[in-house]
Amino acid sequence: MAATRTAPHLITLVLATAISVLSVNMFLPSLPHMSVAFGADYAVVNMSVAGYLLVSAVMQLGVGPLSDRFGRRPAMLVSTLIFAVASVGCALAETIEVFLIFRMIQAMVVAGQVVSRAAIRDMYPPNEAASKLGYVTMAMALAPMLGPMLGGVLEMLFGWRASFWLYSILGFGLLALLWFDFGETNTTPSATFGAQIRQYPELFASRRFWGYSLCAAFSIGGFYAFITGAPLVAAAWFDLSPALLGLGIGIITAGFMVGNFVTGLIAARTKLIWMIIAGRVVATIGPLGGLILFFAGQGTVWIFFGAAVFVGFGNGLTVANATVGLMSVRPHLAGSASGLSGALVVVLGAVLTSATGIIVAPETAPFTVLGMMLGSSALGLLSALYVLRVDQRDPLPDVT
Structure with missing residues (x-):
């Protein structure tokens, strides 16, 4: 299948990076209403931000090595699928406990940043990779600027769950894009985890x-x-x-x-x-x-x-x-x-x-x-x- 062999276009990596960054803060304007809706203290609801960042840090320690061992493509596809499903779970959650569980699982989308960077390094020599990554990194700046504004509009029009339904749509849309435009870039994956760990x-x-x-x-x-x-x-x-x-x-x-x-x-x-x-x-x-x-x-x-x-x-x-x-x-x-x-x-x-x-x-x-x-x-x-x-x-x- 050509999709598994053709290197991804830069716009695909930009979108994967943007969605991973957007997942952090788009729903921030909804936090007060979420606190009321769940009948939970604001500090507990705020764990959806602080806890998410902590889990994403741990996820980065895992998803990078997994992409070295099994390849960039499967790491991106699996993590994006998990993010999309977890977003549906957040949107449907009726209790703060269920919401926070799915919210922490959403952190798998951090692969959008980690694996995109690695894929760019796979595809280009160092200086050209830095040039391409410069453009991709612009998405890391633009997404946090626009995300809360979009989340605020969705909150006013449809309520707090709308942001998470949008995450779901974006997640499944990105999954489809990656399926057709993210060929494997890691041409020398580790033979086994043991061999990788020894390196x-x-x-x-x-x-x-x-x-x-x-x-x-x-x-x-x-x-x-x-x-x-x-x-x-x-x-x-x-x-x-x-x-x-x-x-x-x-x-x-x-x-x-x-x-x-x-x-x-x-x-x-x-x-x-x-x-x-x-x-x-x-x-x-x-x-x-x-x-x-x-x-x-x-x-x-x-x-x-x-x-x-x-x-x-x-x-x-x-x-x-x-x-x-x-x-x-x-x-x-x-x-x-x-x-x-x-x-x-x-x-x-x-x-x-x-x-x-x-x-x-x-x-x-x-x-x-x-x-x-x-x-x-x-x-x-x-x-x-x-x-x-x-x-x-x-x-x-x-x-x-």
């Missing part, structure tokens, strides 16, 4: 892998710190309306999209590590400049959100390139590398989100948020410089 020390012992992974994790960590603290800054310092706050938060996402677009344009002819370092420098300069101006008494709403634009743009130059770099260290374990690094991003993001929420206070909110963004960006820069040092001492031919 893991190669990945875990790689200094490049951990350098690239920490760089990507700290890069995205700065975004988590920003979205956690920005609402308090907006309320306590600038008296912004919710609409203007949403616009301000969207700015960092817009910067991320532009950075990914630039990555898509030039990554094919630029060394990965230099793109990464450039992104980290830009992301560090923004909050550093913002902090200096706030300490000088010149801080404004434009300065605060402008610093976030630098972080978003810098992340756009960094994330796709760092992701390709970590998957290129051991190409035969690209799925495992993608899953492990994705889990690391989620865990570090949760830590930074919690830390920011604990230490931020109205009196010092912009200093705290800019400081967290600066620290995260700087640690990402140090991680990138570490990879550069390793490359200079021990060049790796297949990562350019």
Whole structure:
């Protein structure tokens, strides 16, 4: 069957990535009504977000190795089918317990991100893969921007279950698309799990892998710190309306999209590590400049959100390139590398989100948020410089 042999088109990978990201937050505007409908505390209903992220981190640790062992195509098809069925379960749930069970199962859709990244690395050499992944990663920025708006409209028109019925439709639609347009890209699957596990020390012992992974994790960590603290800054310092706050938060996402677009344009002819370092420098300069101006008494709403634009743009130059770099260290374990690094991003993001929420206070909110963004960006820069040092001492031919 031709569908099992033909490599997927880029738009298929974009849609798989977008749906996996959309599954996180489209229904967020419905949380208060869901709490009433289920007769459950808001904190319990909110587990559909926090618990989902935790389960998705664990799922990434499993789905990547499975795609290395059995292939990208079966991993994508099975996980998408599970997501679609679980979405139906969420839509039909009559109790909060049943809903949360199916909601956690929905986290299988994280394969859309993990396996798409690995498939791109299978299909292209490192620099071209970074260019293609830059375009795919733009979906990770656009979906969170549009998702809650769509969910809010569905809530108003049809109630909270509508979002989960839409998840079901999207899931089954994606499954059909993958069936006809996702040929196997993993041409050298592991013979057995035992053989695969025996190769893991190669990945875990790689200094490049951990350098690239920490760089990507700290890069995205700065975004988590920003979205956690920005609402308090907006309320306590600038008296912004919710609409203007949403616009301000969207700015960092817009910067991320532009950075990914630039990555898509030039990554094919630029060394990965230099793109990464450039992104980290830009992301560090923004909050550093913002902090200096706030300490000088010149801080404004434009300065605060402008610093976030630098972080978003810098992340756009960094994330796709760092992701390709970590998957290129051991190409035969690209799925495992993608899953492990994705889990690391989620865990570090949760830590930074919690830390920011604990230490931020109205009196010092912009200093705290800019400081967290600066620290995260700087640690990402140090991680990138570490990879550069390793490359200079021990060049790796297949990562350019």
